[in-house]
Amino acid sequence: MKVRIGIEGFAIDSAHYTLSSPGNAQLHGHTYVISVEIEGQVDPSSGFVMDFEILRKTVSEVVKEWDHKLIVPAKDIDKIRVEAPFQMEIKKINAPFATAEYIGTEIAKEVYQRLGNKYKVNIKIYEGKDSYAEIDYP
Amino acid sequence: MKVRIGIEGFAIDSAHYTLSSPGNAQLHGHTYVISVEIEGQVDPSSGFVMDFEILRKTVSEVVKEWDHKLIVPAKDIDKIRVEAPFQMEIKKINAPFATAEYIGTEIAKEVYQRLGNKYKVNIKIYEGKDSYAEIDYP
């Protein structure tokens, strides 16, 4: 029997823009709120699909890389130059746009890989208070 | 890869009755809280399954028709006559009962049709604080 385990309460506070959406070409940001599920068998030698602590540690490591960044699609990287008194670290996303759909897919892929390509991963990522994308990976 | 996008936070404050349920033949009402998901492919020319704004506008238009109404099954329409100082607009539902199951199904169908019959729609509709029906349409 398949069981899913999930952890909630992750957030990344990052800046982005979406050239394909009217009004969102303007640089802005979100507290993206993220939850993660994995699906697997319960291991009878532990009682777990996976120890929550291990899943939480793995997701934390992935998510940290996306936090407090300006998320920029690969194709735009060379077009951005900023001189300013603040810090602005860029996180490149290998996708045409830094939308919730693509950010969520990248995070799902990274969690999937760090867990050894063994568990189906589901990511729910809120962009704003009540809009989200949900990705089953792979 | 299939991705779902969802929007939350819709509500309709409507009256209904359910003749099939003891205690619910009494006219009463609910704040039905509604969320909507659609499933589709991410369009690489936009980064979206669908712009959240478009989905939100579509769902708002559908939901508005059900708000602040008395929801009445088609078969009962001719049996109701009210004289009173308040307004009482009736919303006919083409189903035998105005239950969360059927209201949700109707809303799902209307969202599905307004979006061009192209996206699988999931509706979650709360009747009361912690009871809900969830419909995958079609």
Add this chain to the structure above:
Amino acid sequence: MKVRIGIEGFAIDSAHYTLSSPGNAQLHGHTYVISVEIEGQVDPSSGFVMDFEILRKTVSEVVKEWDHKLIVPAKDIDKIRVEAPFQMEIKKINAPFATAEYIGTEIAKEVYQRLGNKYKVNIKIYEGKDSYAEIDYP
């Protein structure tokens, strides 16, 4: 068309330990927060998959048996002896560990059986504030 109905807001305040997890061999407890979904057809003679009240009553009866107990795997039952001024009722679980995965599976099975083995049951059980297991039974 399949419809799911769900009810939320159940909780059991019970003690457990998990010998397979470092740090959790220590006796401790949780407010396990539980929600339940069943899947079925909408009955046109009632408008319901099942009356929420009936589902709520059934789940309440199942959950009550797990509340305010020390949940102990069958294999450990004979190894526990306590003399103390408090009451300590043991709830035996027929699984190797009293993890959220197994507790949720047992509760799902009991709800499934009390409903006549007719409805697919989904249980979501939180262990702590933001970690959960989710079981589809059977």
